[in-house]
Amino acid sequence: MKLPEIQLLETALVVLAVIVGRRILGGVLKKIYQNLDLQERRFRLINKIKDIILYAVALVFILTIWSVGQSDVLLFVSSFLTILGITLFAQWSLLSNITAGIILFVNHPAKVGDRVQVLDKDFNISGDISDIGLFFISITTDENNEITIPNSMIFQKMVKIGVQAPPKPQ
Structure with a gap:
């Protein structure tokens, strides 16, 4: 066989x-998810992270197979990271919201479905957490309004968890 044919085969x-790794790791993660009774949103995020890592490793292997030079890859990665850094520096609040979102997802005691009250002197908000995203937390109020709060604001405000719902009017 010629070199290009071998590279295509590899x-x-x-x-x-x-493809096989995604299926196997997906099955293993699903069993862990079911055994540990994790939230569905956390499982999906972990699954996405697994896919990103798997694709990155595959890309490294494919670049090695096709003999792409390390200096070329390093130039591309450094250029990409420079552009990303400039973008994030220009939008510092986005970076802080992403970081806050990751910390909220992993370590904050309030989870999706919990009843919370954000204690703010101007806007006292209480309701159920319906979503914790990368940038915002969504809270459904007693009046069935959907309110989004930037993740970084949750770190700057006091949050009461497990607040009692007001009695429903009869």
């Missing part, structure tokens, strides 16, 4: 390994 094997 690339196909890497793609096949990614």
